[in-house]
Amino acid sequence: MSRARREESSTRLLAALARRQHGVFSRDQAVGAGLSSSQIWRRVQDGQLERAQPGVYRIAALRRTWHQDVMARVLWAGGGAVASHRTAAALWRFDGFDRGPAEVSVPLVRQGGRGVHRFARLSSADATIVEGIPVTTPARTVIDLAGMVSEARVEAALESALRAGLTSVGQVHRRLDGPGGRGRRGRGALRELLAQRQPGAPTDSLLETLFVQALRNAGLPEPARQHQVFAGDRLIARLDLAYPERRLFIELDGWAAHGGQEAFVADRRRQNHLVAMGWQPLRFTWDDVTSGLPAAVDVVRAALAA
Structure with missing residues (x-):
């Protein structure tokens, strides 16, 4: 040739x-x-x-993209390197994590640097490929985040990972107790977060996660998430947050909560049915949670005390 x-x-x-x-x-x-x-x-x-x-x-000739920058950083870091921490969270589309400067993890024998984290051991169970980029798994990503961001942000990441079916509480526990989790910074805080989390479904949105955190921080009981209400064998409603023993439920309406007139009408009929069954509704908007949170929490406090 x-x-x-x-x-x-x-x-x-x-x-x-x-x-x-x-x-x-x-x-x-x-x-x-x-x-x-x-x-x-x-x-x-x-x-x-x-x-x-x-x-x-x-x-x-190709347009520069964030994914390209992340892949370039992984290639620069060498064999065994993976996108990790906040970059992994953005790749997995965890709530509250936007695209930013690429962070990678490399074997301990490599030199560190800005945006470079070193690990003694990264099991094959802790790494995968997303959109063609080597990256830490969702469970490992949550564990890594626990060592560098606030507990509130870790919880938001965990809830969105559970919601998307990317991991489970049990899987996070197993990875936390495995060789890659032992001795890691933030391990104790993550274990406490998992222990205090109510069993059952994850929150259905970042808005719900923020509100649960606000209720907890105010010293109020933690509500059930995605609570199902039945009339006989028929499912009547799946409530965002609820205190079943008080027949009190909380609905959090984002900007696209109803998805059109038909859904809006169905939602109001559902609420009327619940009221007729003895449930008390409380509804809050994105603005209530992001701009008027103390007032919204006080409304829940008063309703629980009534």
């Missing part, structure tokens, strides 16, 4: 790899595909490639 044919074949291999990696690849991968250092350098000089990280290149 001629030199030109070999280079063309290497280019195709590298392009296919880059497509799977959000448009980036490492120098080692390029060499492995058959390109020489001089060929890589020439493509940088010609503007076909750009340096994304030391030893990592992006295809210049």
